[in-house]
Amino acid sequence: MKKLIAMCLALVMALSLLAGCSSHSGSDSDALKIGMTGPLTGGNAVYGTAVQAGIEIAVEEINADPNNTLKLEFQPQDDEADGEKAVSGYNVLKDWGMQVFIGTVTSSACNAVAPLTVEDEIFLLTPSATAAEVATAGSSTFQMCFTDPNQGASAAEVIANNWPEAAIGIVYDASDDYSSGLYDGFKNKAAELSLNVVCETSFTGDTKSDLSTQVTMCKDAGADLMFLPIYYTEASYILNYASRIDYAPQYVGCDGMDGILNVEGFDTSLAEGMALLTPFDANATDEATQSFVAKYTEKTGEVPTQFAADAYDCVYAVYQAAVAAGVKASDEPADICAALIEQFTSMTFDGLTGKGMTWDSEGMISKAPAVVVIDGGIYVPMD
């Protein structure tokens, strides 16, 4: 019996060796290799799987286009939103022969990988790692999303314009780069605009399962506007608990709030009137958005969030730049990197998450943050 098992194992090993060979020889083919790492399992998997699906849809579309001369090949790696795992995933992708890196999904992991891509001269375009350090890591790191401090500052301006008298309560995630970045940007701008912040409170990844104390603190401080620079998962709990204790402030969120209406079982009436900054609206009626939403829903059974849309845009932006620069699939990553840097700093890109996007030499994006209000269970542009 043991012999049989040993034989089987040996066979499997031999086969996997062969499999490795074949995929390697195939990798020298005529497709541009795009790699991605993101949390595909674990607590943040919801963001990673959205990005993966967004990229896959874009890659399928581009490859299906008969006029296209540059085919794409895509491989995702799981990093569980962890820096160390992201680095090992990145190394796996490098061994595979990756030429362009679209990732990582989360800021903390991206901060670990970005310096390596600069060293290896591999072009990095992240769909959703919003930390400012990602863009400033080198000349070859670019972002498709807003940087956190900029978005936090925009949120402060939105509040100053619409609710100048509000007593503001803030709940943010101190253990998360994204949330802390937004908070810092917001705080500086709020001081500049002399907004009335009455309560600042936070939680960490380990204590996020119970946020009732934070909501009670804001209520007791008399806040009538709650600024929530956090992801929608925790926000759905905050809204739920606030309604239980008869507390109904005006809510203002950022792009991480996008998705709250699609949480299964969530009573969307609780989010009525919430204002949020988001670059993507799944209910937009333009053809490109409609077609993307249809494909995404067919693929995953869910409505796409801005993570998926940003990822989709990343592939098209890289594709547009690569075609414009005449990049060939057989080019070295470093040459592709130089060509893409030149294109990105000079081109204008229209995608799902904005029109007329441009990038500065740091790699930070410039696109107009759209403010929407939830009205009747859908996003409506705020006037």
Add this chain to the structure above:
Amino acid sequence: MQIIQYLINGISIGAVYAIIALGYTMVYGIAKMLNFAHGDVIMVGAYISFCVTNYLGAPAWVALIAAMAVCTVLGIVIEGLAYKPLRGTPSLAVLITAIGVSYFLQNAAQLIWSSSPKSFTSIVTMKPISLLDGQLVITGEVLVTVAVSALVMVGLTLFTGKTRTGKAMRAVSEDRDAAQLMGINVNRTISTTFAIGSALAAVAGVLLCSTVPTLQPTTGSMPGIRAFTAAVLGGIGSIPGAMLGGILIGIIETFAKAYISTQLSDAVVFSVLIIILLVKPAGLLGKQVQEKV
């Protein structure tokens, strides 16, 4: 008034920890193993309840019974497949297996239900009680959770004290070999313990998600660890100890958040645990066992 509101918040989450801790403490007391997968059985229970109410439109009590039934079977299967073959092996092997089971359940849940969070509809339909012009709010969930955890504690104490199966459990806990010599079926007793522990986990899952409505494949893990701490604080193996420990941890956590720092609350909770264990190594209500040399 604030302080009373925080106290209520603390008792609310503490009572949930207490029910989870009861499951931990039962299994530890009788099978002498730390079932780290307990938190994930809770998550499965919550998902089952969510599916039954949201997809089949069944009332809350049907969902609760369905969750208990599924978790009981799951608990027996886990015990039979993962833990039973390891009886008599060093406890480290069992511990690692338990951690493995925990990861297995989390990833299986992610495959089945996806990683997108779901918002659990509370099974408690009672309106919140508002006192002193809304300065104090007692939600229905608080009352139900506290009542259920007290009921479960009393029920378990009576069960282990009075019934035949309960006595068999205590005997197995006391001395497994001697119990076997006295004609007690040790394997069946341990399976029963897992069945009860897992049914409790289902109840805990439904109550946890009624209090904290965000349901994800990782929902059970942090409350599971807190509850384990609560069980150790109260004296692991002791049923009233688990209850006391759970409520204490809930209150300390909430007060630490409200009056010290929301970011340091865990540090405070675990410092209290360390201090108590230094003074009373067996936990607050734990029995001091003399090692005979």
